[in-house]
Ligand SMILES: Nc1ncnc2c1ncn2[C@@H]1O[C@H](COP(=O)(O)OP(=O)(O)OP(=O)(O)O)[C@@H](O)[C@H]1O
């Protein structure tokens with residue numbers, strides 16, 4: 033049967049590299065993508081909205097979701113839980129829409145086990161120094177949390193080879209263009225496979 037499901041795109045990379053910035057810009061331009069809003073136990077930041085940036089949960093609520101198998105993946109990242117709601121992703125893909133996840137590396141690797149056909153993109157910083165500048169200049173983390181996030185970043189960068197694509201976020205507009213090209217080329221690949229499949233089916237019925 034021809035696969036009419038949407039494509040799952042996963043954007044990942046160390047904290048502060050610019051995943052959220054690139055994703056927001058991409059969504060300004062590409063309205064066909066559907067963003068999966070994650071669950072987290074971390075505190076809401078000024079300017080964030082529950083149900084838009086994240087669904088904010090208590091630790092107990094999050095652990096109930098884990099027990100009920102309601103998460104496609106989850107990870108503990110710098111003392112908080114983060115996870116992707118399973119139902120939204122599976123339903124949206126089944127309806128034929130592409131789904132976009134913006135998640136850290138442990139979670140991305142779990143998704144890859146369940147969705148090897150997904151497209152995994154690693155956003156890479158121009159340098160570790162620039163990564164630190166970006167986390168610090170965002171002004172959302174205490175000094176301790178900056179250190180912990182940078183420690184995690186080193187481990188995350190080591191997992192880069194598990195991804196299908198690496199995009200350097202030197203300039204936001206360049207990074208967005210590259211992610212758009214990846215999305216387009218994955219659609220072309222999908223169309224080519226579908227055409228080949230149709231041809232085989234037609235030949236068989238002759
Ligand atoms: N290409 C870029 N050049 C300069 N600054 C950037 C660039 N991309 C993002 N930034 C800035 O870096 C900071 C971190 O970006 P952002 O919050 O998007 O990162 P993130 O990877 O989503 O972080 P986290 O994983 O912690 O949520 C922000 O202040 C953002 O404005």
Ligand SMILES: Nc1nc2c(ncn2[C@@H]2O[C@H](COP(=O)(O)O)[C@@H](O)[C@H]2O)c(=O)[nH]1
Pocket residue numbers: 045046047051070071074105106107109114115116134135136137138139140
């Ligand atoms: N494994 C998952 N990681 C997620 C998810 N949603 C976000 N994240 C990542 O967590 C870190 C920290 O995020 P922050 O908002 O506190 O800065 C960052 O790398 C996010 O991409 C998720 O559902 N699963």
